[in-house]
Amino acid sequence: MRYWFPFPLLTLGLLVMWIVMTRSASTANLLLGILLSVPAAWAMVNLEPLKSRVRGPGAMVRLAGNVVTDLTLSNMKVARSILRSLRRPPRSGFATVHLTLKDENGLALLACILTATPGTAWLSFDRRSGTLLLHILDLDDSEDWPTIIRDRYEKPLLEIFR
Amino acid sequence: MTGIADLPVWAAIIVCLLVLAGSLFSLIGAIGMVRLPEFYQRLHAPGLATSGAVILVCLGSGLCFALLEGRWIVHEVLIIIFTVLTTPITLMLLGKASLYRDRTEGNDVPAKTVPGPSIADAAANRLPELPTE
Amino acid sequence: MTALFLVWSIQFAQILLGAAMLLILYRIIKGPRAQDRILGLDVLYVNAMLMLITFGIRTGDSIYFEISLAVALLGFVSTIALAKFLMRGEVIE
Numbered sequence: 001m002r003y004w005f006p007f008p009l010l011t012l013g014l015l016v017m018w019i020v021m022t023r024s025a026s027t028a029n030l031l032l033g034i035l036l037s038v039p040a041a042w043a044m045v046n047l048e049p050l051k052s053r054v055r056g057p058g059a060m061v062r063l064a065g066n067v068v069t070d071l072t073l074s075n076m077k078v079a080r081s082i083l084r085s086l087r088r089p090p091r092s093g094f095a096t097v098h099l100t101l102k103d104e105n106g107l108a109l110l111a112c113i114l115t116a117t118p119g120t121a122w123l124s125f126d127r128r129s130g131t132l133l134l135h136i137l138d139l140d141d142s143e144d145w146p147t148i149i150r151d152r153y154e155k156p157l158l159e160i161f162r
Numbered sequence: 163m164t165g166i167a168d169l170p171v172w173a174a175i176i177v178c179l180l181v182l183a184g185s186l187f188s189l190i191g192a193i194g195m196v197r198l199p200e201f202y203q204r205l206h207a208p209g210l211a212t213s214g215a216v217i218l219v220c221l222g223s224g225l226c227f228a229l230l231e232g233r234w235i236v237h238e239v240l241i242i243i244f245t246v247l248t249t250p251i252t253l254m255l256l257g258k259a260s261l262y263r264d265r266t267e268g269n270d271v272p273a274k275t276v277p278g279p280s281i282a283d284a285a286a287n288r289l290p291e292l293p294t295e
Numbered sequence: 296m297t298a299l300f301l302v303w304s305i306q307f308a309q310i311l312l313g314a315a316m317l318l319i320l321y322r323i324i325k326g327p328r329a330q331d332r333i334l335g336l337d338v339l340y341v342n343a344m345l346m347l348i349t350f351g352i353r354t355g356d357s358i359y360f361e362i363s364l365a366v367a368l369l370g371f372v373s374t375i376a377l378a379k380f381l382m383r384g385e386v387i388e
Binding site: 244 | 364374
């Protein structure tokens, strides 16, 4: 069983997605979906994804809330600083943050969050010392970026990927 | 003719506002691509198109088709998830590539080990020194 | 009357997206270095995808969504390959 279905959730999810996208649940379509989703899971085995335990639903909700509000606010902020960039060019610069987060999947999620919010760009991460190099579009004096990243994102991530 | 004309007025107004706001965000991002002087500053401009614009336009079209045809908005949600997951990877790779190129050409970017207070507390729990590549 | 206004506003959104694509094209042509051009190409793909979605809303045809998903996939893969090429000088190691 484990041999045929190495990632049962992934296979099931792909099958459901296929049926919903093609909008028909006939037997032929179901068979075609199974024919596509089962080999997709075998391909996933060859990729050898790192597995990490995920816990703490409260932290997940908190993180999602932070991401949604920051996505909205940072879109507005970057739009404003682009529109007035002729009069007042944005003072941008590099910033380094030291992270205690070690889990690979957690780091990947953090990278996705930081790059998806405009205004911060993830440039490189040194795994040995745990230092992250960021580029920030508008460096306000009022904003302490290392503290923001640690408090808003890294703390819930540390709780989720313990 | 099907299309936006068959929508109820309130929904049509919401759809139009969402689509207009999304395309405005995309235009502002493009203006940023032209105006901002440095490459690393321009790296932030696509974020407006890929997070703001894609989410707004897809929400608009999702609302439109959910009311018009009663179909689920799977396609739009898929597009949102896909762009939100993939653009970080492209932007990160591009940023890394340009950092690498700037370093090999000796331009003014941070060096590989960054000096600063963060290194000091990093040294405390560092692993044994590995041979560097 | 409202229908006409709504079709117009979708058309106006398309004009905005077209202007954005022209500005990005300028950056691709002028872009001082290779990474600027690749970044421009990536944003151009995203804007093309958004343009296809607005066409889908205007005509009420869901075939546009399949096309826009395909465009998004192509844009992602091509940008990754180009960025890899910038970093190493070869796409497949």
